[in-house]
Amino acid sequence: MVWPAQTGDPRTLKFIFNHETIIPLMIDLKNLTIKKAHEHLVKGDFSALELANAYKAEAVKRNPEINAYLEIFSDIDEQAKAADDRIKAGKADMLTGIPFAIKDIILIKGRIASGASKILENYRATYDATVIKKLKDAGVVFLGRTNMDEFAMGGSNENSAFGPVKNPHDTSRVPGGSSGGSAAAVAMDATLAALGTDTGGSIREPASFCGVVGLKPTYGAVSRFGVMAMTSSLDQVGPLAKTVEDAEIIFNTIKGRDPMDSTSFEMNETRPEKKVIGVPFDILKEGIDKDVLENFNASLEVYKKQGYTIKDIDLPMMKYSLAVYYVIVPAEVSSNTARYDGVKYGLHVDGKDLPDDYLSTRAQGFGPEVRRRIMLGTYVLSQGYYDAYYSKALKVKKLITADFNKAFQEVDAIMMPVSPTPAFKIGEKTADPISMYLADIFTVPANLAGIPAISVPSGTVNRDGKALPVGLQIIAPAFAEQVLFDLGKKFEQSRL
Amino acid sequence: MISVEEIRKLASLARIKLTKDEEEKLSKDMGNILAYIEQIQEVSATVEESEKPLLRNVMRDDAEPHQAGIHTEALLAEAPKREENYVKVKKIL
Structure with a gap:
């Protein structure tokens, strides 16, 4: 028989064989969003347990090749059953029963949190990060912890102590970093949503390379309590998800004063809309891939058609x-990593x-x-x-x-590409740290200015016969995330 | 370039042990990176020290401590070496 795996409505997929064997439910993961999943869960089309296991099956199948997960948790069923109880009791939140993957830099009490570093390989978190506590309160199901560049230092995921992550769209290429495992996991339907951290592009760049949505919130919008510090004056936690609306739902759950x-x-910054989008064309004149630039210009056309002035x-x-x-x-890294001394x-390593x-432990x-x-x-x-420095x-x-x-006095938002190139080859930039650093040229400014920015999939460019995703970056004033969500949704709708 | 001598001094300040190969690679890499970041010296504009920043450090009262000992076991379980309720290290002096 033929599996009806690609049909739209999962309700049509629950059926029984004539010899009374219940067929494992085929959930259409590819087209699922948080809101759709929530509606199906509440209606009883499938359970949180079935949903979690559908994602887990994908994770187990793809992970040996992609290496997106450092660990797939063994208690997924228990978590999902607890979510099902809550749904049955009529107390479901939007995120109840929604499967999440968590970048391995965020602490979940009782679980390993390694930072993808040998120095914390067996470290077990003694408390929950605030963002984790908020997700637990919402009733999400944690599927596992995702691979990353060691302590979030890198833009390609090649700096993980546990092997690089591969891009699900072309396994000879990087998924971007440092939240590469989270981006790859969402892209390959091995989770519905994920958390990452972004210090200089670590959510947006992998989101762009893997074709998912990634939000770096305003500095201060989301608590970092329980998140390993890399560069304290720049780090932010944010969602990686399938759609702008999903990212918005997650952001609204994890944000707030702590x-x-x-x-x-x-804070919630509201501004009268000007219908003007700013683009620093001068900066786009050189050092940017021709196809990426073309894709970016096509994205601007979408907004022009909707009445925006560029x-x-x-x-x-x-x-x-x-x-x-x-x-x-590096200045803040050298301070923040001083705590890893092999004592507490x-x-x-004994010297x-x-x-x-x-010396020996840190070496x-x-x-x-x-x-x-x-x-x-x-x-x-x-x-x-x-x-001097x-x-x-x-x-x-x-x-x-x-x-x-x-610039924001005259425009609603600023747009530029996320990265000057599509995903590059594994090993292409490892010999020269500066060439690796230059890949962050369009993402770093939002971190330095402390303002929010989102990467929204804007199509693909072709390399070696493979379609590689590219992202459009939208940047808004501090605490004006709503502008990003509004503009991002308009962009998505134009592409349906 | 940063001299290998300087690299060794920094490594000792940073409490990191390096191999000979690493010393040489770092002296080249760091030289290149420092040459790149040197461009910030071009910026001559002065910055006005602005009024109170939006985000600033907030102090809290040192009050309402949690009950003594309730986290001890969980925290010490992560310590590489312990003796009773202490983290054990080699002699300091």
């Missing part, structure tokens, strides 16, 4: 973004005395990119260099922010 994160902030804007300081970023990031938790314990525990950033940070923070970088960061604020 007494445990003193930088978190509750305005050429100036962001004169944006060209310094990467230089600023690669001062601030994590890996311990001849206490200082040698530290074996940290991978090359982490060590490179710690060394750079130690350099830029050392006496005599602090003013860190202090100067913070000043230029303010100038970049001022550029954006000025």
Whole structure:
């Protein structure tokens, strides 16, 4: 018999063989969204247990090749049954029973949280991150923890201590990073949604490379309590999902002021719509792939057709973004990683005395990119260099922010590509750290300015006979995530 | 380029042990990265120290502590070495 796997309505798929064997339910994962899944769960078309197991089956099938999950949890059934009880009791929230994958930098009490680092390979979290607590309260089902660049340092997922993630659209290519496992898991229908973190593009770039939606919220919009710190002044937690609406639902669940994160902030910025979109055309003149640029221009046409004016804007300081970023990031990395000393938790490698314990533990525990950033940070923070590097970088960061604020006086949002190229080949940029860093050129500015940005799939470009996804980046003023959701949905609808 | 001497000094400050190969690779990589970030020195504009920032550190009262000992076992279970309710390290002095 033929499996009706691709038909639209899962209700038509539940049937019984004449010899009374119940056929495993085929849920149309490809076209499922959070809202659709929620409606089916509430109507009883399928249970949270069936839904979780459908995703788990995909994860188990694809993971040996893609390496998106570091662990698929063994208690998925128990979690899903608890969600089913809640649904049956009529107490379901929108996210009750929705399967989630969690980047392995976010703590879930009692589970391993490794940061994809050897130094925390066997570390078990002793508490829940605030975002996890909020998802637990909503009744989600955690499927597993996803692979990433070690401690979120990287843009290709090649810096994981547990092997690179492969792009589900072309396994010879990177999925992007550092939230590459989360993006790949959503892209290959091995979860319905995922959480990632974004310090310089780590949600948006993999979302773009894997063809999913990725949101980096405003700095301070989402609590980082229980999230391993990489660069405290830039890190944000955000969703990776199939649609803008899904990302919005997740964002609205995880956001908000948290007494445990003193930088978190509750605010909702509403602005009168101008119907003007800003584009820094000057910056797009060079260093960008021809097909990606063409795809971007086609995306702008979509908005023109909907009555938006495209305005050429100036962001004169944006060209310094990467230089600023690669001062601030290593400086804060060198401070934030000082806690991994082999004493309180994590890996311990015995040396001849206490200082040698530290040296040996950190030599074996940290991978090359982490060590490179710690060394750079130690350099830029050392006496005599602090003013020339860190202090100067913070000043230029303010100038970049001022550029954006000025531009937002005249436009609703700013658009640019997410990445100058589609997904690159595994190994292509590993020999030259600077070429790897340059891939973040369009994503880093939003982090430095502390403003929200979203990557929305905008089609594909062809490479070696494979269709590789590309993302459109939309950037809004601080705490104006709603602008991103509105513009993102308009874009999605135009492409249906 | 950053000299291998300097790399060794930084490694010791950063509490990281490096192999000879790594010292040489880092001296080249860091030299290139520092040459790249040097461009921020071009920016001469002064920045006005703005008013109170939106996001700032918030202090809380040191009050209502949790009951002593309720987290001890969970936390110590993660320590590589322990002796009773202490984390055990090698002699410091």
